[in-house]
Amino acid sequence: QKxxxxxxxxLSVPEGAIASLNCTYSDRGSQxxxxxxxxxxxxxxxxxxxxxxxxxxxxxxxxxxxKASQYVSLLIRDSQPSDSATYLCAVRWTASKLTFGTGTRLxxxx
Amino acid sequence: SQTxxxxxxxxxxxxxxxxxxxxTVEGTSxxxxxWYRQAAGRGLQLLFYSVGIGQISSEVPQNLSASRPQxxxxxxxxxxxxxxxxxxYLCAWSSGTDSPLHFGNGTRLTVT
Numbered sequence: 001q002k003x004x005x006x007x008x009x010x011l012s013v014p015e016g017a018i019a020s021l022n023c024t025y026s027d028r029g030s031q032x033x034x035x036x037x038x039x040x041x042x043x044x045x046x047x048x049x050x051x052x053x054x055x056x057x058x059x060x061x062x063x064x065x066x067k068a069s070q071y072v073s074l075l076i077r078d079s080q081p082s083d084s085a086t087y088l089c090a091v092r093w094t095a096s097k098l099t100f101g102t103g104t105r106l107x108x109x110x
Numbered sequence: 111s112q113t114x115x116x117x118x119x120x121x122x123x124x125x126x127x128x129x130x131x132x133x134t135v136e137g138t139s140x141x142x143x144x145w146y147r148q149a150a151g152r153g154l155q156l157l158f159y160s161v162g163i164g165q166i167s168s169e170v171p172q173n174l175s176a177s178r179p180q181x182x183x184x185x186x187x188x189x190x191x192x193x194x195x196x197x198x199y200l201c202a203w204s205s206g207t208d209s210p211l212h213f214g215n216g217t218r219l220t221v222t
Contacts, residue, residue, distance in 0.1 A: 034210055043200055043213040044154070051208075088154070090211075096142055096161060097169075098211055102153035 002027045002093050006101035014109050019076040021104050023089030026070070032092035033065055033072045037085045038103065044088055048074065079108045112137035116201045116214030123221055129174075129188040131217050133201030136182065141203040143184040144211060145176055148198040160184060196221045 003026040013019045021035075032051055036044035050056045050063040050072065062075040072091075076083055086103040093099060116133045123129060135141050145157040156169045158176035166176050173192060177185045184201060198218050202211040 032208055041218075043216040046210045046212065049210050092208070096159050096167070096207060097156060099156075100146075100154040 002030075002091070002099050004089055004091050004099050004101040006087075006089050006104045008102060009105040010107045011104055012107045012109055013079050015079060015081060017079050019079045019083065019106055019108070021074040021076075021087050021089075021106065022071060023073065023091075023101055024071045025089075025091045025099075027091070027093045028067075028070065030067075030070075030091045030093045033063070034090040034092075034098065035061075035063060035072075035074045036088040036090060036100075037083075038088055039085045047087075076106075079106075081108050081110060084108045112203070112205075112212070114201060114203055114212060114214040116217060118217055119215065120218045121220070123191050123219065125193055125221055126190050129186070129191055129195070129219070131186040131199055131201075131219075133184045133186075133214055134182055135203045138182070138203070138205060140181060141205060142207070142209075143178060144202040144204075145184065145186050146200040146202060146213075148200065150197070154200065158186070191221045193221050195219065 005024045034049045035047045038044040048063045050065045056063045060077045064073045086105045088103045089101040090098045113136045144159045146154045148154050160178045174188050200216045201214040204211050
């Protein structure tokens with residue numbers, strides 16, 4: 001059973017702070033890692049993907065991957081109230097399948 | 111640019127009734143297509159995926175089926191709905207085996 005684990009939250013951060021979201025996965029052979037944002041009642045939207053160990057930055061978002069420790073994280077700098085959503089971690093462990101975590105709910109407070 | 115259309119947006123169906131959800135993708139050819147379900151408060155469960163016309167892989171044995179009659183069309187069906195089929199159904203596409211998935215707007219199905 002391929003598993004992707006996330007803390008369900010809620011993770012509460014003040015506006016302007018850094019939000020740190022974490023995800024661990026069970027399959028060492030996993031190759032691709034994705035972060036999605038899902039607003040309540042809406043479908044997931046892709047934020048970032050990362051394939052190699054290290055950091056990948058895109059605007060206020062940074063994805064971090066550590067394959068040896070089997071975790072991937074998402075940092076959101078200068079958090080805004082509009083960032084309040086559920087963040088889904090997804091891991092691809094075969095050519096065609098993504099396994100999703102259950103998501104971490106982020107609340108950015110004023 | 112690529113777009114994905116999924117309909118209907120919401121659906122209320124009685125137990126035992128049939129189901130047909132449709133998804134189409136525009137702006138790309140030979141996409142990988144997926145059906146996911148998200149039950150209330152739970153994660154996304156992969157139901158079916160397809161890498162080509164007529165090629166369907168099923169992930170969960172249940173009363174649902176999928177078909178891909180055309181390259182960019184993916185249909186989710188059931189002959190008789192169960193209460194447990196309620197949920198948020200999401201169609202998604204990707205351009206290749208290592209590409210991200212892009213989701214449609216979803217169909218919220220309530221079985222009564």
